[in-house]
Every structure is written in C-alpha cells, then in structure tokens.
Amino acid sequence: MTFTLRADLEETDEERLYLLADAGYVVSSVEVTPTGTTASKWQLAPDATGSAGTYGAAGAKLTVSGDVDDTNKSYFWAKASATDDETPVNDVSVTLVVTGIAAAE
Numbered sequence: 001m002t003f004t005l006r007a008d009l010e011e012t013d014e015e016r017l018y019l020l021a022d023a024g025y026v027v028s029s030v031e032v033t034p035t036g037t038t039a040s041k042w043q044l045a046p047d048a049t050g051s052a053g054t055y056g057a058a059g060a061k062l063t064v065s066g067d068v069d070d071t072n073k074s075y076f077w078a079k080a081s082a083t084d085d086e087t088p089v090n091d092v093s094v095t096l097v098v099t100g101i102a103a104a105e
Contacts, residue, residue: 014052014079019098023070030064030100032076037093041082044096047075055079068100 021027034042044062046053056062058081068074078096 014077016047016050016052016075016077017096018073018075019064019068020073021068021070021102024105025070025102026105027068027100027102030068030074030098031061032064033061033097033099034059034078035095035097038080038091039094042078042080042094045077045079047077050075052077052079064100069105 019027019030019032032044034044040059043055043058044060045055046062046065055077062076064074064076066074080094
C-alpha cells in the first residue's frame with residue numbers, strides 16, 4: 001500500500017484495508033500495530049459500515065472485534081499524518097504488523 005501525504009490534505013488521505021485468514025483457519029484476538037521509524041504518525045480505526053470509525057491515538061494498535069476467517073473480510077482504516085515543515089521523502093519504514101491466535105476450523 002502506498003500513501004501520498006501532503007500537509008494540506010493530512011487528515012483526509014485514508015485507506016480502507018482488510019484482513020482475511022488463510023483457508024481453513026479462524027484467527028481470534030487480532031491486533032494491528034504500526035511499527036517502524038515513523039509509526040507514531042499512523043492512526044488506525046475500525047470499520048463502521050464502510051466508513052472509518054473513531055481513530056485511535058497516533059502509533060496505537062487496533063484491536064479487531066470478532067474473529068477473522070477465510071470467508072468474510074474484516075475491514076479497518078489507516079491514515080498517516082505529515083506536518084507542513086517536513087521534507088518530502090519516500091518513507092518505506094512503516095509496517096502494519098498483524099498478530100492473533102490462529103486455529104483450524
């Protein structure tokens with residue numbers, strides 16, 4: 001995924017993402033955590049029927065409600081911020097790390 005951040009559009013550039021388990025598995029206790037050099041500029045939010053729910057604090061993990069399986073996408077939202085005094089760079093340091101407990105169906 002690629003985000004193009006402009007200070008004048010800082011709070012409007014968001015992406016709807018989803019989680020989907022491998023076939024035959026159900027994943028519970030799912031958390032998504034931004035990691036990397038600029039992870040503190042990222043915010044995550046649950047999906048609220050196709051729109052972003054309430055965003056968490058910058059750099060905070062998102063706990064996904066319910067289980068993630070291989071048939072229904074579990075959506076969430078991500079956005080990153082920039083300040084008007086930052087020098088434009090191609091920052092590829094951030095990874096969204098997903099953790100959970102997988103069990104066979």
